[in-house]
Amino acid sequence: MATACAHISAIGKVKQPKRRECQECVKIHSTWVHLRTCQQCGATLCCDSSPNQHASKHAHATGHPVVASAEIGERWLYCYPDDEMAEY
Numbered sequence: 001m002a003t004a005c006a007h008i009s010a011i012g013k014v015k016q017p018k019r020r021e022c023q024e025c026v027k028i029h030s031t032w033v034h035l036r037t038c039q040q041c042g043a044t045l046c047c048d049s050s051p052n053q054h055a056s057k058h059a060h061a062t063g064h065p066v067v068a069s070a071e072i073g074e075r076w077l078y079c080y081p082d083d084e085m086a087e088y
């Protein structure tokens with residue numbers, strides 16, 4: 001994968017979402033716009049356009065750097081600390 005980000009380069013098999021819903025929004029009966037799947041622990045959480053921005057909060061709280069889009073047909077990874085994106 002052509003990227004300067006070592007976090008993304010280290011990803012082998014990209015983790016896909018177990019369920020297409022934000023696991024945190026479901027708990028608080030909230031809604032989301034798009035979904036991201038954490039490549040470290042497999043959590044599926046909502047994007048920065050969503051009111052709760054759970055994926056971003058998760059990355060900052062846990063230090064898990066890379067998420068993949070969990071949207072059907074989208075094949076890209078994003079690293080929060082390096083602000084790098086790569087298609088796979």
Ligand SMILES: [Zn+2]
Nearest residue numbers: 005007079082
């Ligand atoms: Zn990185």
Ligand SMILES: [Zn+2]
Nearest residue numbers: 022025046054
């Ligand atoms: Zn959420």
Ligand SMILES: [Zn+2]
Nearest residue numbers: 038040041064
């Ligand atoms: Zn995680």
